[in-house]
Amino acid sequence: MNSKPVILSGMQPTGQLHLGNYEGALKNWVSLQDKYQMFLCVVDWHALTSDFNDTAPMQDRIFQTAVDYLAAGLDPAKCAIFVQSDVKEHAELHLLLSMIVPTPWLERVPSYKEKVESLGLDSYGFLGYPLLMAADILLYKANAVPVGKDQLPHIELTREVLRRFNALYGPLFPEPEGLMAEFPVIPGIDGRKMSKSYGNDIRLADSEEDTIKKIKKMLTDPQKIRRGDPGRPEICPVFALHKVYNPGLDEIQAGCTSGALGCVDCKMKLAGYLNESLRPLRERRKELVNNKKYVINILEGGAERARQKAGSTMSQVREAMHLKRPDV
Ligand code: AMP
Numbered sequence: 001m002n003s004k005p006v007i008l009s010g011m012q013p014t015g016q017l018h019l020g021n022y023e024g025a026l027k028n029w030v031s032l033q034d035k036y037q038m039f040l041c042v043v044d045w046h047a048l049t050s051d052f053n054d055t056a057p058m059q060d061r062i063f064q065t066a067v068d069y070l071a072a073g074l075d076p077a078k079c080a081i082f083v084q085s086d087v088k089e090h091a092e093l094h095l096l097l098s099m100i101v102p103t104p105w106l107e108r109v110p111s112y113k114e115k116v117e118s119l120g121l122d123s124y125g126f127l128g129y130p131l132l133m134a135a136d137i138l139l140y141k142a143n144a145v146p147v148g149k150d151q152l153p154h155i156e157l158t159r160e161v162l163r164r165f166n167a168l169y170g171p172l173f174p175e176p177e178g179l180m181a182e183f184p185v186i187p188g189i190d191g192r193k194m195s196k197s198y199g200n201d202i203r204l205a206d207s208e209e210d211t212i213k214k215i216k217k218m219l220t221d222p223q224k225i226r227r228g229d230p231g232r233p234e235i236c237p238v239f240a241l242h243k244v245y246n247p248g249l250d251e252i253q254a255g256c257t258s259g260a261l262g263c264v265d266c267k268m269k270l271a272g273y274l275n276e277s278l279r280p281l282r283e284r285r286k287e288l289v290n291n292k293k294y295v296i297n298i299l300e301g302g303a304e305r306a307r308q309k310a311g312s313t314m315s316q317v318r319e320a321m322h323l324k325r326p327d328v
């Protein structure tokens with residue numbers, strides 16, 4: 001028996017991951033893998049809540065996401081890395097929880113309200129998105145769930161639903177905690193939050209040349225037009241990335257503020273540090289991409305381990321809800 005506390009976390013298979021995903025999630029997972037029993041799920045069913053009309057790229061996106069997990073240093077011996085749809089128990093628990101959750105609990109989740117308006121999503125499955133997430137978490141009786149701030153309302157909903165379950169059918173689920181770490185929001189090349197959907201991202205999979213090209217295009221302080229003009233590092237996205245990747249920040253800060261350092265040189269320095277820091281990960285990534293069978297085997301092995309835990313939880317759930325036929 002593994003007595004370590006359990007972590008469950010997940011990410012949608014958006015395809016190749018970017019620096020924001022790496023700094024804001026993956027790196028943290030890697031640092032937790034020795035202390036926790038980890039289940040890391042590529043949530044393909046969640047992706048369908050918005051991308052149901054274009055499923056052709058799904059398998060490649062799942063593969064690319066898994067490759068980035070492994071390249072970042074997640075060790076399949078320590079964590080079960082798996083695809084949500086390979087473990088059908090997620091669907092069963094989601095269905096059972098849907099019977100006990102009042103719809104207003106789902107309608108008031110902030111991400112629901114926002115996306116109904118901004119993306120026009122109106123499906124039944126989309127309303128159930130946070131409940132599917134609750135099922136992901138509860139199936140593994142997770143003690144902790146490392147996520148970004150935007151996901152906290154979903155963890156709160158998970159707690160409310162499990163309290164209702166425990167009250168109705170007997171105590172089965174422990175209350176999970178959101179494991180928050182303070183991460184910088186990584187800006188993209190246009191200065192907005194780095195995000196694939198904005199097309200402003202730098203990917204782990206990008207070549208060093210592409211990384212340099214993207215950084216050259218980055219937005220800087222609009223008041224600093226040429227070398228000699230003093231700049232304001234605190235509002236510059238290039239400086240925000242220096243903070244993450246450059247160990248000698250003072251030199252950049254002083255050079256920018258005085259004007260002595262031009263933006264082109266500042267960007268080239270950043271590209272150098274960034275490429276150097278990502279080099280080992282990118283080497284591993286190349287090997288993994290060429291070794292498809294190895295990656296798929298890891299996902300299948302992960303699903304096998306996930307199914308053991310999920311299967312044992314579901315058998316307790318069925319018993320608690322009197323859905324198990326008695327022995328005759
Ligand atoms: P997403 O698929 O965009 O929800 O990203 C998955 C996870 O990556 C999020 O929960 C965050 O932890 C992290 N993440 C995404 N974009 C950024 C960003 N620009 N800066 C920091 N973290 C990010």
Ligand code: TRP
Pocket residue numbers: 008009010011012043046132133136137145146147151
């Ligand atoms: N909703 C999460 C996101 O968009 C992804 C997710 C699905 C998740 N199931 C989860 C995260 C379970 C943590 C635990 O980022």
